[in-house]
Amino acid sequence: MDEWAVKLSDVRKTYRTGPIEVPALRGVTLSIAAGEFAATAGPSGSGKTTLLNIIGGLDRADNGEIWVAGQNLQILSSGDLAHVRLQRIGFVFQTYNLLPVLTALENAEFTLLLQGMPARKRRARVEKLFSEIGLAGLEDRRPAELSGGQQQRVAVARAMVTEPALILADEPTANLDSASAIALLDVMEQLNRTTRTTFLFSTHDPQVMERAHRLIRLRDGQIVSDNTRNSQTAAVA
Amino acid sequence: MNLGLPQLAWRNLWRNRRRTFITMAAIAFGYAMLLFVACLMAGLRWQMIQNGTCLVMSQIQVHAPGYYPNRALQKTLGGRQGTDVSALLATIASDRRVIAVAPRVYGYGLLSAAHRSAGVELMGVVPDQEPKITTLNKQIIKGGYLTTHAPKGVVIGDKLASTIGIGLGAEIVLLTQAADGSMGNDVYTVVGILHTGLDAVDRGLVLMSLTSLQDLLHLAPARIHEVGIKLNHITAAATVAAALEIRLSKTLPVRVKAWPELAPELANYVQFNQGVTVVLFFIFFLVAVIGVMNTMLMAVFERTREFGMLMAVGMRPAQVIGLIMTEAVGLAVASLVLGAALGVPLLWYLQVHGLDLGGATGEVVSVAGVVVGHLWYGRQDFTAYSQAAVGLAVTALVSALYPAWRAAQLRPTEAMRKV
Numbered sequence: 001m002d003e004w005a006v007k008l009s010d011v012r013k014t015y016r017t018g019p020i021e022v023p024a025l026r027g028v029t030l031s032i033a034a035g036e037f038a039a040t041a042g043p044s045g046s047g048k049t050t051l052l053n054i055i056g057g058l059d060r061a062d063n064g065e066i067w068v069a070g071q072n073l074q075i076l077s078s079g080d081l082a083h084v085r086l087q088r089i090g091f092v093f094q095t096y097n098l099l100p101v102l103t104a105l106e107n108a109e110f111t112l113l114l115q116g117m118p119a120r121k122r123r124a125r126v127e128k129l130f131s132e133i134g135l136a137g138l139e140d141r142r143p144a145e146l147s148g149g150q151q152q153r154v155a156v157a158r159a160m161v162t163e164p165a166l167i168l169a170d171e172p173t174a175n176l177d178s179a180s181a182i183a184l185l186d187v188m189e190q191l192n193r194t195t196r197t198t199f200l201f202s203t204h205d206p207q208v209m210e211r212a213h214r215l216i217r218l219r220d221g222q223i224v225s226d227n228t229r230n231s232q233t234a235a236v237a
Numbered sequence: 238m239n240l241g242l243p244q245l246a247w248r249n250l251w252r253n254r255r256r257t258f259i260t261m262a263a264i265a266f267g268y269a270m271l272l273f274v275a276c277l278m279a280g281l282r283w284q285m286i287q288n289g290t291c292l293v294m295s296q297i298q299v300h301a302p303g304y305y306p307n308r309a310l311q312k313t314l315g316g317r318q319g320t321d322v323s324a325l326l327a328t329i330a331s332d333r334r335v336i337a338v339a340p341r342v343y344g345y346g347l348l349s350a351a352h353r354s355a356g357v358e359l360m361g362v363v364p365d366q367e368p369k370i371t372t373l374n375k376q377i378i379k380g381g382y383l384t385t386h387a388p389k390g391v392v393i394g395d396k397l398a399s400t401i402g403i404g405l406g407a408e409i410v411l412l413t414q415a416a417d418g419s420m421g422n423d424v425y426t427v428v429g430i431l432h433t434g435l436d437a438v439d440r441g442l443v444l445m446s447l448t449s450l451q452d453l454l455h456l457a458p459a460r461i462h463e464v465g466i467k468l469n470h471i472t473a474a475a476t477v478a479a480a481l482e483i484r485l486s487k488t489l490p491v492r493v494k495a496w497p498e499l500a501p502e503l504a505n506y507v508q509f510n511q512g513v514t515v516v517l518f519f520i521f522f523l524v525a526v527i528g529v530m531n532t533m534l535m536a537v538f539e540r541t542r543e544f545g546m547l548m549a550v551g552m553r554p555a556q557v558i559g560l561i562m563t564e565a566v567g568l569a570v571a572s573l574v575l576g577a578a579l580g581v582p583l584l585w586y587l588q589v590h591g592l593d594l595g596g597a598t599g600e601v602v603s604v605a606g607v608v609v610g611h612l613w614y615g616r617q618d619f620t621a622y623s624q625a626a627v628g629l630a631v632t633a634l635v636s637a638l639y640p641a642w643r644a645a646q647l648r649p650t651e652a653m654r655k656v
Contacts, residue, residue, distance in 0.1 A: 058549055058650045079553060086551025093653070097546040101248035106240045114551050119239035158550070 004067065005166050005198035006032040006055055011064035013050055013221075024050040025061070026221040032200060032214075034165065037192045039201040039212035046218040048202035049170055055200065056089055056168045057081040069165035086114055090159025090197075092169035096151040098143040098158075104150075105130070105139035108157040115162060129157050132194075133187045149180030153187055160191055169201045173208055185211045242556070246563035249536070250571075260532045261572045264629070267521045268576030269583065271625045276584045277592070278514045279618035282507050286471055289503045290496045292433055293360075293442075295339075295370045295465030297478050299329065299485065299493050304462060308343050310416050310454065312462070319459025320489055326464065328485065334468050334477050337369035341463040342450045346413030346421075348393075348443060353401045357393075357443045359413065361450025370467040373431065373444060380405045380429035388449050390428035394439035398430050405430065411443065415455035423453055471496070518625060522632045529636035533565055537640045544644045545652025554645035561644055565637030569630050587615025 013025040025047045032038055040048045053059035054066060057073050066073040069088040073081065085091075090111075098107045108129070109122040117125075130136050133153050143151050152172060159167050169188070173181035189211060192199050201208055209215050217225040250257050290296045298305070304312040314320050326338045342361035347354050364383040368374040373392075374382040383390055391409070398404060407427045415421035425445065433439055451458060468477055474495035482493035497504035537544070544557060591614035 053650050056549070082548065082551050082553050085549065091546075091549055093546065093549075097543070097653070099245070099543065101245065101252060102240070109240060111550050113240055113242075114556070122240075 003034060004031050005034045005036065005069060006030065006200065007065075007067040008055070009065040011051075011054060011061045011066060013047075013054060013059070013061050023221050025054070028064070028218075028221070028223055030216065030223060030226075032198060034198055035192070035196040036214055037189060037199045037212060038214040038216060039203050039208055040216045040218055041203055041209050042218035042224075045220075047221040048218055050221075051218065052168050052170050052200065052202050055166075056091060057085050086111065087162065088165045090162060090164040090167040092152070092155050092159050092167060092172045094171035094174045096143070096148070096155045096175075098151055098154055100143050103140050103142055104135060104146060104154045107143065107154050108161055111158055111162050126157065126161055129161055133157060133191070134183075147180065148176050149183055152176060152180070152184050156184070156188060156191070160195075160197065163195070164197065166198045166200065169199065171203055171205070172201065173203070173205045178207070181205065181207055242560055243563055243567075246560055247567050249540075249560075250564050250567050253536070253539075256532060256535065257568065260528050261568065261575055263528050264525050264569070264572035265576035265579060267524060268573060268625065268629060269580035271518060271521050272576070272580035272622055273583050273587070273615075274517050275514055275618050275621035275625065276587050276615035277613065278510050279621065280587065280591075280614045280616040282510050283616045284614060285503060285506065285510075286496065289500055290471065291370070291372050291467075292376070292435065293371055293373060293438060294496065294499055296468050296471055296474050297466035297481070297493060297495050298499060299325075299464040299466070299481070299491050300462065302490050302492050305492065305494065305499075308462070310344060310414070313456065313460035314462070314464070314491065315459065315489060317460075319457055319461070322459060322461055325485075325489065329464060329466060329481060332477065332481065332484075334470065334473055335466055336469050337366070337467040339363055339366035339370050339465050340447060340461040341367075341465055342447055342454065342456060342460075343462050344413050344450060344454050346411050346443075346453075348397070348401065349410045349412065350401050350403045350407055355397060355400055356441070357397065357411075358441050359411065359443050359445065359450055359453070361445055361447040363447050367465075370465045373433075376431040376433045377429045378432045380427070382429055383444065383446050384428075385446070387426070387428060388446050389423070389425050390445070391425045392429035392431055392444040393427055394442055395430050395432045396436070396440040397442070398427070400440070403427060411453060413453060415453070416460070417455045419455065421453040421455055423449075425449070514621065518628060521625075522628055525629060525632045526636045529565055529568060529633045530639065532568065533561060533637045533640040534643075536564065537561065537644045541644075541647065541652050541655040544647050545649045545655070548647065549649040549653065557645045557647075558641040561641035562634060562637050565633045565641075566630060569633030573626050573629060584615060584617065588617065591615070 008028055008030045011025050011028045015022045015024055028051060040051060042048050050059065054061050055068060061074065068084065071084050073084065076084065099110065102110065105123070105126050108126045112122040112125065127139065130139060133156065135150065135153055135157065138146060138150060146154065173184060176184060185207065188199055191197060201212060203209060212229070214228045216223055301312045301314045301316065314325070322340055326340065329335055329338045340363060344359040346357060346359055348357045364385055377392065378395060383392060403409065405427055409425055409427060410422060411425060412420065412422045451460065468474060475497060478493045478495035482491060485491045485493065547557065591612040594611050594613050
């Protein structure tokens with residue numbers, strides 16, 4: 001495993017709508033070690049989602065270097081970025097984004113299908129993961145037959161099943177009640193502990209901020225604080 | 238069932254069941270109508286070719302060079318010496334594609350009875366051979382057909398009989414210029430009256446035995462004007478005619494003509510009929526393009542956010558295109574199956590019962606100078622059915638290209654922001 005799951009250097013991003021320029025990231029430098037359980041927080045417009053999109057290869061920065069799982073994303077083509085996303089990064093979205101026509105198991109195995117893994121192997125891997133995160137018995141249910149918390153756990157399974165180096169979770173608890181949010185965080189923290197997969201959240205949720213081992217606060221596209229929970233060390237980038 | 242993109246595509250199709258079903262129903266109905274039209278058009282072509290060739294003409298004719306179309310009396314096969322008719326017929330019949338042959342003699346003359354007369358075309362046939370290549374013997378409405386036992390018997394059309402004012406058993410005089418320049422004339426008895434629906438035949442044809450006409454025209458038995466041929470597959474007529482001409486010309490100067498050359502207006506109509514079928518196909522495909530494109534575009538618009546997610550988790554644009562194209566093919570195939578299920582009973586009905594075109598009047602219907610009959614039967618045209626099916630599948634693919642391309646152009650971050 002690489003020492004750094006994510007390494008950013010002076011990353012800048014400005015959105016342009018006609019003559020109006022909106023700077024979203026203004027020189028972000030950040031390193032996240034492999035196996036970290038970190039969160040970015042900040043008010044709306046602070047640049048959290050933009051940061052996650054750039055780290056996830058969904059968007060490109062205007063300037064700076066972005067290294068994820070040993071890959072320099074800035075020099076990759078769109079096709080190569082798609083490959084990195086499929087092989088090395090897992091995504092968990094605020095609104096779950098499960099395919100309504102697929103069962104829970106099929107949704108979770110979908111990324112493995114894209115990877116070209118044989119059906120039997122896919123099923124075995126998903127079933128094992130489901131039993132680890134409390135979804136056993138729900139394999140054949142469609143998303144509409146699952147609670148929000150269960151759907152989000154299926155989304156976590158979809159992200160985790162490819163055994164990525166990094167999971168990016170954009171407001172994963174925003175649509176969940178408090179109990180479901182705690183249960184989901186338990187699952188993700190457990191996976192982080194057992195698999196050493198790096199987790200990076202963007203969140204408004206105090207529960208997530210409390211559970212994160214490292215909290216990176218953003219404001220106006222810049223990191224204003226970077227605290228690690230145990231040491232409570234502040235490191236402003 | 239194991240998950241794969243085809244399974245995902247199929248399930249996606251049924252997300253909006255009503256829309257998919259309406260699109261499918263429209264395409265299926267259109268396909269069933271195409272089958273219906275193709276079947277009817279093929280039936281019409283077949284009936285016209287069959288009736289046009291089997292009523293009087295025959296599918297292939299063998300003549301002496303220069304005989305057709307003027308039908309000069311002197312230009313018999315083999316010239317003034319004639320030919321060994323039996324050997325010629327045997328040679329032609331030895332072709333495995335030929336199922337029957339019959340010799341013919343033609344002349345023109347004046348038919349007189351009592352105080353009336355009319356110009357007629359005389360056709361001499363062998364009574365027991367001609368029915369193998371034409372159906373004149375089945376058009377008799379009064380009396381009977383020619384027999385070898387009554388060589389002076391003739392069959393005439395009902396309109397001719399009416400014009401002259403004669404009926405069965407009437408004695409008529411035929412007057413003609415014979416081959417040797419003399420006048421040929423004799424007395425004959427009307428043994429049968431026929432009705433074909435073709436005015437030229439019903440009003441002007443006198444059918445008699447080959448030997449009687451040869452006697453009247455002072456032609457030796459070796460002198461005939463024509464050999465009519467029937468094939469096992471009429472579609473091979475031009476090919477067989479060309480082959481026969483090469484083969485027969487080695488011993489006898491001949492011209493062998495297939496029905497498209499003998500009846501160009503019929504051949505033109507057949508081509509026109511096929512052209513109309515093709516135009517109808519294209520109209521249907523155009524409608525299908527609009528239907529499929531509308532459905533697929535709506536599906537893409539509705540699932541913009543989902544496509545964004547799929548691309549975010551690593552689905553490549555080519556896979557997005559593949560997914561949408563698979564959905565379009567699924568829609569087309571399901572529509573085809575439904576259309577075939579709707580169309581097969583129609584095709585069966587058309588083939589077995591036909592459409593009664595003259596039901597109200599009982600009149601015989603003719604198209605382009607060829608009798609069709611008041612019942613219009615369908616005929617299975619599997620080539621047209623498969624062309625329609627393949628065309629529909631291709632149409633569906635082409636229709637889905639634009640929606641698929643649009644989906645593949647989506648940027649995941651923007652697509653996922655769509656509500």
